[in-house]
Amino acid sequence: MSITTVPHDADKPVWILQGSFGRATVNLISRPLVAHAHSQYQFLFKLGGSDCHFRIESEDCMLTDERAICMNPWVEHAKSSSNDAPSLILSLVIEAPWLRTQLQLGEGGTASIFPQRAVVVTPDVRHHVDRIAAAITNHLVDEDDRCMHILEDLITALGRDFADPVLTAGITPSGRPVDFRIRKALDFIKHAPVANPTVAQVAAQVGLSRSRFFEQFRRCMGISPQHYIDWVRMSHAIHLLGASNKPLADIATELGFEEHSHFTRFFAQHMGVPPSEFRRHSVSLRTEAP
Template identity: 30%
Template sequence: MSGAVAVHHGAFGRTALYELDRPFVMHAHREGHLIFYVSGRPAGVQVVDRVNPIDDTRGVAVSPWEPHNFDREPFGEATLCLVMYIKPMWFLENCQSAECVLDFGSPVVPVTDEVRRWIMRLTALLLNQQDSDLLDGYLFEMTRICYELSWSRTNGRTPLGRRRARFNDFRVRRSLRLMQENFTEEIAMDRLARDVGLSRPHFFKLFKKQMGITPNLYLNTLRAEQAITELLTTEKSITDIGHDLGFSSQASFTRFFATNVGIPPSEYRRVAHQN
């Protein structure tokens, strides 16, 4: 069964060591996401429609809102992964450059000697399971290096140019606001499409073109984010958290959380902490 060795939250976002022995469902995050192999059985991460290996020589970078899933056979030795979820605004503020839009140029990150050293340092800090003033600086340097590596072979493309296409349509922006206001309730997609002045097929096509994911995946992201926040910051029972997010039972909420986050909510609450 997949589990967490350590989970740490901070101003940067969150970082974790996960032992994973089964695939996820396709999902997305508002953060930039980095995944590196530490030990165990090598695996892969599907980003959009391509599976990218994670092993001793390659890691994976996933841009905000890019659909992806952990991909491996559900048997054999677990894969110990170092994962990072980096908030784009935190990266931009620490980078102090308008060019540091957290959008990776390629999903493949070569594990250079420098990257390997940062993997080892971050893994050691997380295994120590103590708050450290070093963590933010380590995470920034790791993200900066991976960001630069991801753009090193992209023939002059820039993250700013690629980002301009998103969020331009006012109907998509309105649908985002409506979902953010009502994600704890059952949302009928036909009604949502009508509320923004579109047919359901046109709405889904436009939303995916602008966001890179479907409205359903966006809703799943909102619910997973809220679940993580409540597990970390409240003493509410897992049953109550699931009920407040619209799930009919603790079992259905646990399945949702495990397939979107990677581990059961009880396990996440047990190991997670923040500065």
């Protein structure tokens, strides 16, 4: 098991580590990322290069040496172009059950653990960020236990320094009441990534007009139905890229894209790297959830 440093552009390497915890990526990136949302927590740290601008819902956030970004699940966000001045970024996309276990939080509590999106990086957090970045980029993932301990130390530090000290229990994972028709829609979308349903088709499936469905979905989930559909397709794409040797053209067809190039563009807009490079540099870390 190793991580290679073959660049996905002429001078833009990417290192990707996956496991039961989620995904950790060190990426040199200048391209923009479209607005999207996902079920995991995400933490962004600048390791080098230029500062970069993110739009998080209606809030503008700058990722700098001193400031990191913390996002709870289902928060819509996008990255602006860096005008060809790349940024070296550590991105942690952490599965909610793993994070809650690591922080010793109950399963039924609010998902809004991190109240501030732009946070000042504390010395302890920076120390662990540098450790995990070095472990990923210097081929230390062969030592599974060592790498996991570093990641656990970082998540513990994030919880201690940035999490809300008063956590609310007993609400749904999204922190919002979910209408039974929206629950039905979520289930339909999750089981139909190949069909790639439109928002109108999902609305008809649950007996709502498109406008009423859009309104109810955003009220319950905090994001648009299209962002949820895109997340399901991306999750399915990531799984196929990591768990199969299927040609990219076959994966594109399976996900409902008419052209291979459309899939490549869609994937790169969300991940910052094309699917071929994601597959080439992705390494699965074989560990059990804590």
